[in-house]
Amino acid sequence: MNFDYLWQGFSVALTMQNLLIGLAGCFIGTLVGALPAIGPINGIALLMPIAYTMGLPAESTMILLAAVYCGAEYGGRISSILLNVPGDAGAVMTALDGYPMAKQGRAGEALMLSGLSSFVGGMLGALGLALFAPLLAGLAIGFGPAEYFVLMVFAFATLGSMVGSQPVKTLIGCALGLMLATVGLDATSGAYRFTFNEPELGDGIDFVVLVIGLFSVSEALLMLEHQAGGVTVIRKLGRMTARLDDIRKSVGATLRGSAIGFVVGVLPGTGASVSSAVSYTTEKRISDTEGTFGKGDVRGLAAPEAANNATACGAFVPMLTLGVPGSGTTAVMLGALMLYNIQPGPMLITERPEVVGGLVASLFIGNILLLLLNLPLVNIFARVLTVPNWLLVPGILVLSIVGVYSTHASVFSILLMLAIGMAGWLLRKAGFDMAPIILGFVLGHVMEVNLRNALAISGGDISILFQSKISIILWILAIAMAVLPLVAGRRSKSRALAKAVSPETSA
Amino acid sequence: MSDGMSSSAWAGRIGGVCLLLLALAYGIGGSQIEYAFASDPLGPRVMPVLLAVLLAVLCLVYLIRPGVSERFPRGRLLARVLAVPTLLVGSVLLLEPAGFAISIFVLAAGVGWIFGAPFRLAIAGAFGQALLWWFVFSYLLDVYLPVGHLFG
Numbered sequence: 001m002n003f004d005y006l007w008q009g010f011s012v013a014l015t016m017q018n019l020l021i022g023l024a025g026c027f028i029g030t031l032v033g034a035l036p037a038i039g040p041i042n043g044i045a046l047l048m049p050i051a052y053t054m055g056l057p058a059e060s061t062m063i064l065l066a067a068v069y070c071g072a073e074y075g076g077r078i079s080s081i082l083l084n085v086p087g088d089a090g091a092v093m094t095a096l097d098g099y100p101m102a103k104q105g106r107a108g109e110a111l112m113l114s115g116l117s118s119f120v121g122g123m124l125g126a127l128g129l130a131l132f133a134p135l136l137a138g139l140a141i142g143f144g145p146a147e148y149f150v151l152m153v154f155a156f157a158t159l160g161s162m163v164g165s166q167p168v169k170t171l172i173g174c175a176l177g178l179m180l181a182t183v184g185l186d187a188t189s190g191a192y193r194f195t196f197n198e199p200e201l202g203d204g205i206d207f208v209v210l211v212i213g214l215f216s217v218s219e220a221l222l223m224l225e226h227q228a229g230g231v232t233v234i235r236k237l238g239r240m241t242a243r244l245d246d247i248r249k250s251v252g253a254t255l256r257g258s259a260i261g262f263v264v265g266v267l268p269g270t271g272a273s274v275s276s277a278v279s280y281t282t283e284k285r286i287s288d289t290e291g292t293f294g295k296g297d298v299r300g301l302a303a304p305e306a307a308n309n310a311t312a313c314g315a316f317v318p319m320l321t322l323g324v325p326g327s328g329t330t331a332v333m334l335g336a337l338m339l340y341n342i343q344p345g346p347m348l349i350t351e352r353p354e355v356v357g358g359l360v361a362s363l364f365i366g367n368i369l370l371l372l373l374n375l376p377l378v379n380i381f382a383r384v385l386t387v388p389n390w391l392l393v394p395g396i397l398v399l400s401i402v403g404v405y406s407t408h409a410s411v412f413s414i415l416l417m418l419a420i421g422m423a424g425w426l427l428r429k430a431g432f433d434m435a436p437i438i439l440g441f442v443l444g445h446v447m448e449v450n451l452r453n454a455l456a457i458s459g460g461d462i463s464i465l466f467q468s469k470i471s472i473i474l475w476i477l478a479i480a481m482a483v484l485p486l487v488a489g490r491r492s493k494s495r496a497l498a499k500a501v502s503p504e505t506s507a
Numbered sequence: 508m509s510d511g512m513s514s515s516a517w518a519g520r521i522g523g524v525c526l527l528l529l530a531l532a533y534g535i536g537g538s539q540i541e542y543a544f545a546s547d548p549l550g551p552r553v554m555p556v557l558l559a560v561l562l563a564v565l566c567l568v569y570l571i572r573p574g575v576s577e578r579f580p581r582g583r584l585l586a587r588v589l590a591v592p593t594l595l596v597g598s599v600l601l602l603e604p605a606g607f608a609i610s611i612f613v614l615a616a617g618v619g620w621i622f623g624a625p626f627r628l629a630i631a632g633a634f635g636q637a638l639l640w641w642f643v644f645s646y647l648l649d650v651y652l653p654v655g656h657l658f659g
Contacts, residue, residue, distance in 0.1 A: 053650050166574045168565055172526065175562040179533055182558070186551040191542035193551060194533075217595075221588055224622060225580055390624035391632055394615035397595065398640050401611075405602070406650045414599045422592055430522045430576040448554045452547045460548035 005349050006130055009357020013365055018063050021056070022362050025064040026369045029071020034381050035392065036079045039088030040072035040312075040329045041435070042219060045211040046399040048336045053406040058340040059358040065333050066316075066359050067366045070122055073272060073309045074370050077114045078381050081107060090272025090308035093280040097293065097300030104296055108237035111378050113246055113298055114305040117254045119371040121306030124258040125265065125313025126363035132266070133349060133356065137321040140346035145453035146464045150474040152447040155268035155324045157478040159436055170436045173427075177440020178447070180205055188452060200412045207335035208407050209417045210441060214434045216400045217421025220393050222428060227389060237379070250302035253283050261307030265314020271327030271435065275311040276304035313363055320344055320356050323446060328435030331442045338442075339407075519573025527566040534559025587621050594618060606655025607645075612637040 012018060032043035044065050051061045076091030081098035094114060101110040143151070156174050160167045183194045184204025195201040257279040264275035283303035284293045293300045315326025323344040325331035337344055342352060349356045374381070404414050424434060458464035465471060537555025580588050598614035616633035620626060644650040 050644075050648065050650065054648055166572075168568045168572070169574065172562065172565045172569060175558055175565060179555070179558050179562065182537075182555050186540075186542070188546055189542040189544060189551045191540050191551040193540050193555065194536060217592075220618075221591055224588055224591060225584065227623065388622075388624070390619040390622035390629065391636075393622055394618045394633070394636055397614060397618060398611050398636065401599065401602070401614075402640070402644055402650065402652065405652065406644075409651065411599055411603060414602070415596065418592055418595050418599070426522070428577075429579060430519055431574060451554070452549045455549055456547040 002134060005353035005357040006360060008353045009361035012059050012354045012358035013063060013361035018060055021060050021064045022067045022366050023369055025067025026071040026366055026373055029068035030075035030373065030381055031384055032068065033072030033075025033088055034078040034384050036083060036085040040069045041332055042215050043068045043072055044329060044332050045215050046403055049208045049403040049407040052339050058342055059355045061336060062355055062359045063362040065336055066362050069312050069329050070309065070363060070366050071370055073312045074118050074374055075381060077305055079385055081110045082382055083385060090276050092273065093276040093304035094301060097297050100296035101301065105236060105238045108240040109242055110301060112240060112242040112375060113250065114301050115371060115374045116242060116247065117250065117302040117305040118309045119367055120254050121258040121261055121309035122313060122367040125262050125310035126360065126367060128262045129313045129316050130360050132317050133321050136317060137346040137349045140322050143470065145450040147468060147470045148450040149447060149454055150465060150471045151322060151324060152443050154474045154478040155443065157481040158268050158270060159439060160482060169432050173432055173436030174440040177437040178444040180210065181441045181444025200410060206408065206413065207338065209404055209413050210420055211332055211335065211438060212400045212403050213417040213420030214424040214437060216396055217418060218424035218428055220396055221425045223389055223393055246298045250298045253287065253299035253303040254306040256283060257303035257306035258310040261310030262314040265311035265326050266317045268318050268324045268326060271315065271329065272308035272311045275307040279303045279307035320348060321346055325439060325442060328438055331438045334442050516573050518579060519576045520570055523566050523570040523573055527563060530559045530562035530566060590621055591618060603653045604655060604657045607652040608637045608641045609655065611640055
């Protein structure tokens with residue numbers, strides 16, 4: 001295996017400018033993660049256009065955004081532990097044991113221990129990424145348009161089966177994203193599709209406009225409805241070091257959480273919310289012999305924290321090597337690469353080693369910076385939780401407007417962003433997740449181009465999609481991904497029914 | 508389910524019908540795309556039509572089981588929620604004629620007040636935000652922002 005890209009990446013990431021950018025990203029990311037309801041996607045969506053407009057090179061932008069992503073996974077735990085309100089979706093499970101620990105006066109210990117688990121998860125995830133990225137890129141070099149198309153189908157099948165409680169809503173989200181991707185000039189035929197004679201739609205809906213509208217604007221409206229009433233921040237942090245006994249006790253949970261997190265991260269479309277839930281339930285099944293989970297067990301805290309940080313790194317594997325994002329956040333980062341006219345795929349690692357290597361190296365460096373930042377500064381980050389919404393929300397809206405205006409300098413784009421934001425708010429009220437829309441949008445163009453190229457090669461013969469071994473394996477995996485959860489769901493339902501019936505029959 | 512949430516299947520169904528209508532309109536629009544030449548067997552129409560069919564089928568499944576959706580705001584809360592996008596549109600329309608700082612001041616003051624800040628505090632906060640963001644973007648980050656032409 002050739003790791004030249006990684007050494008080149010370290011030489012890029014260790015320049016003074018990129019180190020400072022990484023440090024700023026870690027700091028901003030932790031703040032963004034700590035603020036309830038504002039997750040990594042919002043942070044990245046708001047920073048991406050500004051970094052681009054400032055003229056940062058692609059590798060520096062990627063380092064900044066990756067640092068924000070990892071920082072947010074660290075920061076999410078702070079509000080989970082101190083507020084019982086998860087800072088982002090990946091930190092939901094952290095609250096289950098973190099908040100009880102805080103209520104017992106052990107908030108400081110919980111923050112330190114979860115910081116350490118995050119660090120281990122992040123480092124192991126980055127190691128996995130460094131090892132697997134060249135391997136997968138090597139495998140994917142043989143992919144033709146047909147294989148790429150089937151890979152996208154596999155990505156959507158995974159997404160539909162793993163994200164959200166209702167697969168149909170996830171799939172509708174994907175379809176909406178794919179539809180939005182068809183707007184604009186069709187390069188193959190020269191036809192304008194769904195532009196309604198509006199010249200600004202000629203190049204399609206801009207990614208920045210869509211992401212900021214869907215996430216930031218709709219989030220602001222939701223925050224107004226969910227204005228926290230009666231939530232109290234736990235201010236007494238207690239001792240600010242983790243006990244050696246607790247660290248020893250949580251080693252297994254941390255390692256298992258890291259492994260689960262990385263694997264889930266590599267699967268296309270599934271992010272930290274899935275991995276932290278899977279790792280928590282797995283850990284509970286393995287370790288909860290005394291029924292202490294949910295009451296402040298350190299293992300219940302360590303497992304999801306290690307998992308969500310490992311997932312953040314794992315999600316880069318398919319994004320950098322296949323061009324298929326491993327999570328909603330990496331879908332946004334894929335869009336950021338597209339701003340620079342970089343199309344991720346198996347050749348990226350050899351064609352732009354400074355971008356891939358720089359990003360991977362920055363994850364190692366970022367995790368060390370995050371540990372150094374998070375342990376002593378946790379008090380300062382905790383203070384962020386007290387910023388009132390009446391100051392915070394206008395700030396988010398200003399950044400949204402600046403983000404769109406800085407890349408387009410047009411009022412039309414901002415109005416389009418607002419319209420998309422309203423639509424996003426309605427969809428979120430109806431229980432739809434926004435990440436599948438972004439994933440559909442990011443993959444839509446590539447999916448259509450590959451399908452059309454494959455059929456152009458075969459002269460319109462659809463059997464080309466089922467000819468190669470890789471395609472057949474991907475079809476089988478896609479079908480398995482779509483069917484298995486249905487079967488598993490039915491089995492667990494019948495088991496639950498049997499459980500419910502048996503006491504009556506035995507009584 | 509928490510207090511603020513309710514299983515409003517009807518709201519979900521109305522949404523489902525809207526999405527179904529969208530699929531229909533998108534499909535019809537897609538089937539009528541005009542193009543001079545097609546260098547591939549599929550052409551620019553097939554993908555939109557396929558997607559319209561996919562969305563329609565998914566909407567039918569969704570209409571049968573719309574699942575849980577959040578309760579939509581009513582009364583005063585609805586007015587406050589709708590006031591935010593209205594204010595946004597207003598301040599965006601002000602952006603080029605009045606300039607970034609004034610437009611942001613209006614937005615931050617209005618949104619701050621809607622989010623529960625006392626009026627004076629909202630004004631003070633907005634003043635601070637307008638200054639802060641103008642300084643950060645125009646001076647520190649050198650991002651182009653409109654200066655406005657209303658006041659010369």
